[in-house]
Amino acid sequence: MVDNNIISQLGGGSGIDTQKLVTDLVEISHAPQANRLDSREEKLQTQLSDYGILRSALADLESVVANLASPDIFDAKSVSVPDTSLFALSELDSSAQAGSYQVQVDQIARAQSLSSQTYASKSAEVGTGTLTLRLGDWNSALDDFTVNSEAVGATIEIDESNNSLEGLRDAINKADIGAQASIVADGNSYRLLITGPSGATNEVEITASEDAGAPGLANFNFNATNQALTQNQEGQDALVRVNGLQVSRASNSFDDVIDGLTIDLYNASVDETVNITINEDRNTAETAIRDFVDAYNVFMEQAKQLTGVNQETGKNGSLASDSLADNLVDRVKGFIGAAVPGLEGGFGSLANLGIQTKISDGTLQINEDPDRINTNFNAVMENNYGLVKSLFTPQTRSDSGSIEVTGFSKQTNPGSYDVQITQQATKGSLQAGSVVAGFPLDTTGKDYSFDIAVDGNQASVSLPDGVIYNTPEELATEIESLINVSEAVSGNRSSVSVSYDSGSGAFNFISDNYGSSSTLEITAIGGDTAELGLAVAAGTAGQNVAGTVDGEPAFGYGNVLLPKIGSSADGLSLLIKPGATSATVGFSRGFSGGLSSLINGFMVNNGLIDRREDNINESLVDIEDDRSDLERRTEAYRSRLSSQFLAMELIVNDLNSTGSFLEGLNDRLPFTSPNR
Incomplete structure (x- = not known):
């Protein structure tokens, strides 16, 4: 320097x-x-x-x-089945019921098949306009069609952008109603092949409405008055016998014949019976519980090294005087030894299961002493398995069958809550005037058309020309199908039920949705539609459910009641059924959900x-x-x-x-x- x-x-x-x-x-x-x-x-x-x-x-x-919070852990099942070419088991759900089942396949399901005339090329024009596709059941003579009200149809438009055999194929497939279209080469020409969903009531009806300047779509008609298509194969249901009882299903893959078991059919044989055995698998739950005890003991050992005396160095761990670390370990230990919040009856803590805390070091041990039957883990698992499940998994309850707890959130506090209903949820409705037309009703040359808004979604309905309806009830089913097949209605998750009231002689329209947004309105009618008692008119809007949860006003949307935001019950979702007045509902996260929530509170971002x-x-x-x-x-x-x-x-x-x-x-x- x-x-x-x-x-x-x-x-x-x-x-x-x-x-x-x-x-x-x-x-x-x-x-x-x-x-x-x-x-x-x-x-x-x-x-x-x-x-x-x-x-x-x-x-x-x-x-x-x-992992222990999942009910599937406690509902696990195992299945045994011999080798067979008739079917395969593709999925075993925890909801399957234990037992033995003898299964026989009498018939497998298949789909209806329709083919068109031949066309020179795949790009050949087919005409413009609309095609209305509905699913249902044709009789053997193919002159009577019964609409499947549970199936969704579609109206597709063919214009200059898709006026070709390929364009029509793509439009049908895009409608996504289960029907499949393909183009099949037939020598030097081509045919449109339409295959419906499998099942006897999933056959296809097609009605064309051609543009005057570009005809051709009538070549794809397949209805009671015009069958331009060729039926190559009719639809049929699968027929299966379970313990001797025959049931039918539209598909070859189903999970509701034996609950929780998905079966895929391949072949039929009336001479072969296959035995299926479903057993409860409690080993999965036992293993998960033992894994938890081991994981907790490992956690406690690591926490002790960090917040207590390090056994290797003999010195205090770096977090020994850290208030957050001490609080974290104390709260986890406290939860382990406490009763689970929100549980009523049954087991309330791990001690009921025979899982105890060692005073010496705070770790857990499983009591398997055969002399201590009431708190012996193996005996409890054998004799009180249902209570073990309710201890670990989230539980909801209601003392009224008309009020159902359908969900909860992270904000929901465990406990019991009083629910009072002050206003019932209703659906939008519209009652038409009296029908003046006589039955059988022939639509030939008539303009039976109208526009209707269902929950704000506009649909245009027109009864097909040249059809005879024998009864008002048959016509009501037809009108319901034509409304619900509209993309504007079905695409917005709306639908309507139409019935005929013989007392008033009028058609009744009811939206299938609840709440103030559930509305019906006829906005326009055709020249002859008044004969059906229909006129331009607005119906009565539905109303939302209203009520209180623990004395605080709740929010109603349709038939769902949601507790006040910020309240202890915040996050509960309550489905209120017709006629409900009151209930006491309850919620518990279970041991696993509560401990997970506690841990995540420390570990969550921020x-x-x-x-x-x-x-x-x-x-x-x-x-x-x-x-x-x-x-x-x-x-x-x-x-x-x-x-x-x-x-x-x-x-x-x-x-x-x-x-x-x-x-x-x-x-x-x-x-x-x-x-x-």
């Missing part, structure tokens, strides 16, 4: 090594403060690392706990652990700032010492010069000269 260089140049008149002295003094001043910062930084880095270990341990525990780690990182940044400040102060101290020692050396040097001068002066004075 410059000052030290000056001192060196002056010769160090004091004889002191001031450069070393400055360095030593600076080090004596700097070292304690630097050591304190290093020590604090090391501790914070260790805490940050240990929080990572604690987070990982919590995540491992939570994954095991979350949760308690995240915030603690942020605080540690901020403290580490502060240490870097403090270290920079210390270096600046140290350099300033070094400079100050150097300046002070430089001044001292200058003074000593001056004194030395003055001493030499005085000694020489004494030699020159009279009477003192040595030469005298």
